[in-house]
Amino acid sequence: MAHVNLDRRVKPTVIVAESPEAFSRVAADVITRQIGIRSDSVLALPTGATPLSLYAELARRCSENLVSFAELHSFNLDEYVGLDPEHHNSYHAYMMEHFFSKVDIDMSNVQIPNGMAPNREAECARYEREIGAVGGLDLAIIGLGANAHMGFNEPGTPFDSRTHVAELASETSDANSRYFAGMQQMPRHAITMGIGTILEARRILLMAMGITKAEAVRASLEGRVTPHVPASVLQTHPHLTVVLDRDAASRLTVSPR
Ligand code: F6R
Numbered sequence: 118m119a120h121v122n123l124d125r126r127v128k129p130t131v132i133v134a135e136s137p138e139a140f141s142r143v144a145a146d147v148i149t150r151q152i153g154i155r156s157d158s159v160l161a162l163p164t165g166a167t168p169l170s171l172y173a174e175l176a177r178r179c180s181e182n183l184v185s186f187a188e189l190h191s192f193n194l195d196e197y198v199g200l201d202p203e204h205h206n207s208y209h210a211y212m213m214e215h216f217f218s219k220v221d222i223d224m225s226n227v228q229i230p231n232g233m234a235p236n237r238e239a240e241c242a243r244y245e246r247e248i249g250a251v252g253g254l255d256l257a258i259i260g261l262g263a264n265a266h267m268g269f270n271e272p273g274t275p276f277d278s279r280t281h282v283a284e285l286a287s288e289t290s291d292a293n294s295r296y297f298a299g300m301q302q303m304p305r306h307a308i309t310m311g312i313g314t315i316l317e318a319r320r321i322l323l324m325a326m327g328i329t330k331a332e333a334v335r336a337s338l339e340g341r342v343t344p345h346v347p348a349s350v351l352q353t354h355p356h357l358t359v360v361l362d363r364d365a366a367s368r369l370t371v372s373p374r
């Protein structure tokens with residue numbers, strides 16, 4: 118936990134969206150603003166259900182020439198171990214389907230961990246080097262697990278962890294198994310950016326929607342900063358924006374703006 122100052126709590130900007138449209142608009146505004154500041158920004162990108170409407174909104178803006186991703190560098194947060202990029206459940210396939218194929222991004226600037234790498238440790242080290250080579254993350258966009266994981270950093274992951282191979286928590290396997298033909302098909306491991314990697318991003322956008330995330334949102338934003346609640350470490354980040362829907366925000370005691 119070397120570089121995490123637990124005493125330093127910073128008030129995040131918390132936005133509660135009143136509709137699904139507002140949710141994707143507000144989240145897309147954060148990204149569009151970042152690209153407006155620097156067209157060659159470096160983003161960390163999530164998969165899952167939460168960012169689907171965000172990616173659709175960004176694709177719409179791109180098709181209307183309101184934003185361009187041509188110079189963007191992107192690094193996905195994670196990828197399952199053992200899934201070929203062509204596998205329909207891989208995060209490669211997800212990103213192609215929902216975002217990369219719909220925008221003007223230069224695919225040579227796209228990075229996703231290689232879950233098929235024969236030497237996983239070397240792949241994790243390579244990923245860290247690639248992030249460093251483009252100057253580090255400007256904006257990390259992250260979703261939240263019901264157990265407050267971010268990326269596949271499950272409860273107990275050290276705050277100073279770097280990109281590593283993680284074992285999925287049983288609740289994560291349960292939640293994600295709906296996308297697979299059966300539990301047997303579900304990978305047990307993933308390569309994920311570490312918490313330390315994410316924390317070094319200059320800005321972080323955390324998104325959560327739905328009642329199943331309400332307790333994780335409360336614990337992450339208002340609870341004790343502890344590795345048992347991975348996203349609680351975000352309380353120490355100086356530039357955190359949180360976009361929630363009403364359900365995900367429903368257990369917050371401090372009224373958001
Ligand atoms: C996915 C990822 C995960 C998800 C989280 C929430 O790349 O990093 O941490 O963001 O599991 O998933 P959804 O949005 O499906 O509820």
